[in-house]
Amino acid sequence: MNALFKALNDPTRRAMLELLRTRPLTAGEIADRFTMSKPSISHHLDLLRQADLVTSEKQGQFVTYTLNMTVFDEILGWLLQFKASPDNPPS
Amino acid sequence: MNALFKALNDPTRRAMLELLRTRPLTAGEIADRFTMSKPSISHHLDLLRQADLVTSEKQGQFVTYTLNMTVFDEILGWLLQFKASPDNPPS
DNA sequence: AAAGTAATTAGACATTTGTCTAAACACCGA
DNA sequence: TCGGTGTTTAGACAAATGTCTAATTACTTT
Numbered sequence: 001m002n003a004l005f006k007a008l009n010d011p012t013r014r015a016m017l018e019l020l021r022t023r024p025l026t027a028g029e030i031a032d033r034f035t036m037s038k039p040s041i042s043h044h045l046d047l048l049r050q051a052d053l054v055t056s057e058k059q060g061q062f063v064t065y066t067l068n069m070t071v072f073d074e075i076l077g078w079l080l081q082f083k084a085s086p087d088n089p090p091s
Numbered sequence: 092m093n094a095l096f097k098a099l100n101d102p103t104r105r106a107m108l109e110l111l112r113t114r115p116l117t118a119g120e121i122a123d124r125f126t127m128s129k130p131s132i133s134h135h136l137d138l139l140r141q142a143d144l145v146t147s148e149k150q151g152q153f154v155t156y157t158l159n160m161t162v163f164d165e166i167l168g169w170l171l172q173f174k175a176s177p178d179n180p181p182s
Numbered sequence: 183a184a185a186g187t188a189a190t191t192a193g194a195c196a197t198t199t200g201t202c203t204a205a206a207c208a209c210c211g212a
Numbered sequence: 213t214c215g216g217t218g219t220t221t222a223g224a225c226a227a228a229t230g231t232c233t234a235a236t237t238a239c240t241t242t
Contacts (some may be wrong), residue, residue, distance in 0.1 A: 002102060009100035010230080011093060021173060027189060040231055042190055061188045061239040072173050079170070082112060082163050101200080118219060131201055133220055152209040152218050 004075055007051035012036070013044050017053060017067060024066040095166055098142035103127070104135050108144060108158060115157040 007013055012034065019025065019033060031041040045065055048054045052071045057064050098104055103125065110116060110124060122132040136156055139145045143162045148155050 001105075005096065005100045005105075006229095009096045012230090014092075014096075017173070028187090031189095036230090037232060038189070039191080039233080043230075046190085058189095058238090063189065067173065069173055072170055076167070076170055076174075079163055079167055082108070082158065082160055083167075097199095103200090119217090122219095127200090128202060129219070130203080130221080134200075137220090149208090149219095154219065 001074065001078070003047075003051040004053070004071065007047050007053055008075075010044070010047075013048055016044060016048060020054060020065060020067040024064050026062045026064050028062070030065065092165065092169070094138075094142040095144070095162065098138050098144055099166075101135065101138075104139055107135060107139060111145060111156060111158040115155050117153045117155050119153070121156065 015034075016030060019030060027038075027042060027045060030045065031038050034041060045054065045056070048065075049056055052068055054065045055068050057066070106125075107121060110121060118129075118133060118136060121136065122129050125132060136145065136147070139156075140147055143159055145156045146159050148157070
């Protein structure tokens with residue numbers, strides 16, 4: 001949960017997730033969409049992976065990053081407790 | 092959106108929101124639930140207020156903090172775009 | 183084997199963040 | 213009006229964060 005919110009707390013990383021929404025991309029393809037250096041991109045991708053928001057797979061010299069949507073349910077669930085009736089037992 | 096994720100990126104602040112789920116509380120009541128100093132608590136509450144996650148109202152010498160659930164929809168909406176079909180137009 | 187390409191690791195550095203103590207501000211009751 | 217209570221502001225400081233360049237690793241192609 002901590003790694004999740006940490007990963008989401010950066011506009012670059014959120015933009016990366018939105019990019020990956022349409023299809024998996026290699027690290028290089030992702031880097032092309034941003035102005036920052038490749039090592040910085042790599043670092044951001046690492047944080048996304050630590051939060052399990054993306055998975056990475058090495059294919060030859062390329063590393064493809066794929067959005068992992070299952071983990072979104074975790075945040076969604078946390079958020080929804082606030083929408084629920086006040087009498088609902090807190091998680 | 093930035094202030095929102097920033098505010099949520101801290102376990103203490105998330106715990107505060109969960110506390111306020113049941114009912115509004117004064118700054119002092121909130122502080123009693125945590126081990127950290129009152130100024131730190133005040134600072135966290137300020138960040139929550141900046142993100143519009145809570146509202147504050149002064150009543151005499153007390154300041155009551157209330158959960159503002161409407162803003163949760165913003166995050167919810169952002170998250171839900173990832174659950175939607177891949178062909179959905181990105182926001 | 184060597185040169186080129188893709189990506190990450192290492193390390194430096196400025197900025198931001200979370201925490202604290204001390205002080206100030208605001209209100210209350212005697 | 214004065215001491216007490218509730219809360220915030222100011223300022224300091226260590227730790228975490230985001231960025232960079234340089235170097236390294238891993239793979240491909242010739």
